[in-house]
Amino acid sequence: MMQNVHLAPETDEDDLYSGYNDYNPTYDTEELENDTAFQQAVRTSHGRRPPITAKIPSTAVSRPVATGYGDGVTRPMTAVRAAGFTKGALRGSAFDPLGQSWGPAPPLEARNEDSPEEKIRQLEKKVNELVEESCIANSCGDLKLALEKAKDAGRKERVLVRQREQVTRPENINLDLTYSVLFNLASQYSANEMYAEALNTYQVIVKNKMFSNAGRLKVNMGNIYLKQRNYSKAIKFYRMALDQIPSVHKEMRIKIMQNIGVTFIKTGQYSDAISSFEHIMSMAPNLKAGFNLILSYFAIGDREKMKKSFQKLIAVPLEIDEDDKYISPSDDPHTNLVIEAIKNDHLRQMERERKAMAEKYIMTAAKLIAPVIETSFAVGYDWCVEVVKASQYVELANDLEINKAITYLRQKDFNQAVETLKMFEKKDSRVKSAAATNLSFLYYLENEFAQASSYADLAVNSDRYNPSALTNKGNTVFANGDYEKAAEFYKEALRNDCSCTEALYNIGLTYKKLNRLDEALDCFLKLHAILRNSAQVLYQIANVYELMEDPSQAMEWLMQLISVVPTDSRALSKLGGLYDSEGDKSQAFQYYYESYRYFPSNIEVIEWLGAYYIDTQFCEKAIQYFERASLIQPTQVKWQLMVASCFRRSGNYQKALDTYKDIHRKFPENVECLRFLVRLCTDIGLKEVQEYATKLKRLEKMKEIREQRIKSGRDSSGCPRGRRDGSAGSDSGQNCSAGSKGERLSAQLRALPGTDEPYESSSNKEPGECPWPVGLPGWRRGRHVLLGVSRSFCNTDKASRDLGGIPAHFGLLTVDSESNRFYICCFSCSSNVTICSETQTPSMWIRLALK
16 A cells, blocks of 8 residues: 555755746747758658657656556646646657547537426526516616516516426525515516505515525615605614614615605604714715705704804715816817717716706705894805805805895895896806896886896897897897897797797797797797696697687697696686687586686676576576676676576566666666666556656667767768857858858747847857856747757867857756756766756857757
C-alpha cells in the first residue's frame, strides 16, 4: 500500500509549482522561419510523415504523486491543469486537445413531448407569459384585460403545482413563480378597485412563511385601507411593515413613515403627523415631507414653527445639475453635438419636473402661510420673499410679489394690486411682461380699454413670445370691434405656445363674429380635444352647429354639455327650445321643466311651460307659472291677465272675476280686462256690468281717436308747417291743405252763438304743455263733441290732426250740469282740460263741431 506513496525531496519545498511554465523548444513558433528543417518539411513530403509522440515535460519535476487511481494515471497536485490532458493520460497517445480523433458527435435524442417533465416545463413557460401579458396590459391602461390574464395565470399555476407534486417532491416546487403570480393578481385586483379580493390575496402571501420578505407587502395592504378611508387599519399595517423592514433599507422606511404621517393628517392627529415628518426632515429631508410638515403646523396655528418649516423646505437639496452645464463653453462641434443631445433627454426632463415640483410646493406653502405668520398678509409675503431671495430659488421672489398683487385682487383692493404690479415696470423683461399682462387684464375687466391696450402693448414689447400678453392685446382689439386684427394676435399667441387654450377659444369667438362658422367650429373642436370636459367649449360647439342650421348636431353636443353640468338651466332651456323647434313637445317639456326647477326665474321658460299646459288643457297647472311671472314682472299686465284667463278656462268664474277686478284697479285703462269684466258680469248677472260697459266704451272711443290721430299725423307728416300765431283763421302764409280746413271750421264756429267774440291766445305757454282751462262766454249746453283744443304755439312734430292749420289735442267731452263746466280728457297727455263758463279769460281757441 505504501509503495505508491512518494515523498517529495526537501530541496523542492520552496517551489511546489515549478515546471509549469517550461515548454519544449519544439513548440516555439517564433523562429520557424529560420528553422531549415521545418522549411524543408513544408516544401516537401517530409512534413507528411506520421507524427512523432512528443515527450511532455513533468509538472512536478520527476516526483511521482499518488492519485488514488489504480490504473497508474497520475495528476498534478494542484487544481491548475493543462487544457484537455494530463501527464499520465497522454503517455503513449497523440496530442489531441479538441478531441478530433473521437469522430462526430452522436445525434441528439428526440424530445419526448409526452413526458411529465416536458409538460411541466411548457406549463411553467405559459404561466410566465401570462404574467408578462398581464403587466403589459396594465401599463397600457387595459385594467380588465390585465385582471383576466392574472386570473388565468393563477389557475394555470395551481395546475402546475399539482403536477409537480405528482412527479417530484414538494420541496422542488417553484416558489418564486407562485409568489409572482399571487403578487400580480393582488396588484390587478387593487388596480380594478376590487379591494376585498386584493386584501385576501395579499393575506395568502403574507401568511405563507415560505415566502421571504413577504412582510413588505403589508405596505400595499395599508395603501388599500387608506383608499378605503379605514385609517386606523392603514396605520396598523404601515407600522407592521415598518417593523419587518431592516434599518439598512433606509429609503423604504422613510417612505413608509411618510405614509404614516399623511394618514395621521387624514385623521386629524396633527401632533403625531408632525412627529413623523420631523423625523423624516432630520433623517432624509424631501419636498413632500417638508410641505406636509408646514400643513400640519398650519392646522395647529403655530406661527414660529411654520416659519422654521418653510426655511427647512427651502433648504431641501434638489440634486440636479445647473443650467450652465448645458451651455457650450467652446466652438467644438463634437461638444456642441453632445450638449444638444442631452439638452432635452429623459434625464433633463426629470430634472425639470423635479424643479417645477419644488417651485410649486414653495409657492403654495408661501401663499398658505403668508396671511397668518404676521399681522397682515402683506408683511407675511414680504417675509417669504426675503427668505426666498436668500435661497437657491431666487427667481421665485418676483412670482411671490405677483401673487401678492393677486391676493389684493381677491380682497377687492384694486388700488393696492395696481401699485404692486406697477413696481415691476423697471425690472427685467420677463417679470415686467408678467406684471403688465396682469395690469392689462385688470383694466380690461374694469372696461378701461385704453389703459388695457397700453399695458398690453408694454407686455408684448417686453416679451414678444408671451402668449398671455398677446392674448390680452387681442382682447382689447376685439373689444374695439377690429375682429380681423384680434384674430392675428390670437394666431401669434398660438404660434408661440400651441397649448394656449385661451387664445384658441378667443379665436373661435372671433370667427363667430366674422361669420366664418366652419373655421370657428374647427377651433372649438381642437379645443375640445385638449379640454374634454369644458362646458364652455361644448356650448360653443353646439351654438355653432345651431347657427349652421344643424339642430341634430346641436342637440347632441348639448346633451354632452348636460352630462358635464347637469344643473345648467341655460343649457337645458336651449335644448328644450331645439326639441320644440323640431316638434317634439314631450322632450321639450322635460328639458324646460328641468331648467325651471334649477332656475325658476327665467321668463322665457315660465312662459313656455304655461303655454304648454294651456295647450294640453291643464289650465290649473299653468296658473302657478303665470303667478310667478307676475311676481317677477309686476308691471306687466299680461301675466295677471293670463292668470285670470286660466281661472276662467278652468271654470272658476268667481276667482277669475276677482282677479280681473284686481287687475282693473291696478291698470284702469286696460281694454282687454274691461272686456272680460263686461262678459263675466253679463254671464253672472251682476249690476256692475253697466259701469264696466261705460268704461269700456269710453276707452274704445279713446283708442279709436288715438289711432285716427296717429294715422292723420303720418298722412300730414310730409307737409311743411310754419309757426302759427294762435288767432282764429290766421295763417302764416303756408300754401297747404291745412289752411282750407281751418277756413271751413272757422265758418262753422262763427255760425254758433257767441263765437263771434274775439279771443286772445296765451303767450306764456311752453311747447308740449297741455291746454289750461279756458273760458267760453255764452256757451250753451247741448250735445256737442269737442274735436280739439288748439294750442297757441306751433308743435308740428307732435300734431296728430290739423284743425285750421293749428295742431290740436283730442279728447272726450263730458258735461257737468251743476257747475256748467265741460271736461275734456286729453288723449295725447292723459290730462283733464276744464272748459269753464264766462268767468275766465280764454287762453286758447276752441274748435267745435256739432255732432
